[in-house]
Amino acid sequence: MRFVATLVARPNSSLLDHATIQSISTCLTEHGASLEEQDWLSDGEACDIFFSGLTVKEAKELISQELLGSSFDFAVQETANRRKKLLVADMESTIIGQEMIDELALRHGVGDQIAKITERSMHGELNFEESLRERVALLKGIPESELTEISGLMKLNPGADILVKTMRKHGAYTALVSGGFTFFTAQIRDLCQFNEDRANTLNIGNGKLTGTVTEPILGREAKLEATEDLIQKLNIKLNDVCAVGDGANDLAMLSAVGMGVGYHAKPIVQDTAEYQVKHTDHLALLYYQGYNKEDFAK
Template identity: 40%
Template structure:
């Protein structure tokens, strides 16, 4: 077994269970680490130690604190990333944009049920997307604008993108959803680029079709490797964030893959899982302190 320098990031949702000094000390003793280093009072700290990575990850998975905090274990070296790829729906925004759009058409329940099964990996994503978009045939373009007005940012989204960009990282929004929304979200949060599917319109009316080729889980993984080449990066310098089965290949291929309040199929396989924290957890994982955070409203 190869021993290495390891960092364990402990992240709390203070509304559920604050991370007190006592709990941080108990965790430090449980893992046999150095004393806690604080990233944010009652929210996040890190523990440093030298051990075998998988041994520590197994200990974290069975920790008595696992039901209260997000516990992420990784090598110390290279934790600060240079490329962020993140999903949009239920990740950067709270909504599922297609479901919101469907609620304006009378097909909300049918489309939401298909979305849920697709994100759990029970349905092929391409097939499910085509089936759902067909139901939108005849919907006026104004419904897209009305849907955009309902979109809510996930807590921590502004800080995540602004802080990483302020520290020289490239931030990419990539979604199996639609360019109508990713373009606007990308402009709002100052993403460097965005990728998504395009809904086809004719005379201001949705045709019920999308432009080929469809961006799916394999496209996300391919985009990751293309961006690594474009920006002359190492695979280890990347971090990917998502919530559903469609994000799995991208998350498993990134230097650090983060399942964010994710479906079980993704949570079981992702190297890091955020169940309690918001998107600022992705910054704490990289060693940023709360005092380092930027915000696109004031940065």
């Protein structure tokens, strides 16, 4: 069976050099791998090393030890079916850097209360659906106009829009699936050019938040259900999916698909997701799929 190890450095850092690649290659060879060609996806930034003779688990352990203390990200996988046909992305702390319910809470004077519930939920200490109901209840009375005001706080994480646009350019379908709120996901959908977005709906009455959210809540299992719904519509398989997220409510989705990526993730996701981006940005997801930098959408 043929495998590929992909090493990724921070964009424009030129930190990934031939000596590092040679070191990894030598390590793999010394432990029984048969090396094939190397392919520089971007000079100084990303490189593929093709090999056989070791399992994914064995190669990952060797590379982890070799890169200990470095700021590189890497992935090891079979070469077959590497480029995915569907991208499913969490939004908050994944595509954008903010948690919008926390931003709303700060405006309402309940920031500390809600932030603590959010953190416990993302670490898997609380049921997501119940924690969302509790947090939204604390937002009762916030004027609807404040949703618009805080929208300007949303900032894309580096490479997020290029990830989405590049996968669409090459024929993939892209969906933003969030445990957050449709008011915000619709804006990020348009900004990044996702095909669609799915999220929760805040209930509003007399121009103010009612403190409730429309049921059923889109949480951990619902994210997986949304992914399964999309693959049925597209007539593809779970192995054809790249999913990315950072928190506990992403785990079911990340564990089910062909390429489940933890993005600067909480410990529970770092311990579980097969693929990780810890040091770099969303461009790593493209390199993991074998995209050359010249393939990227502008």
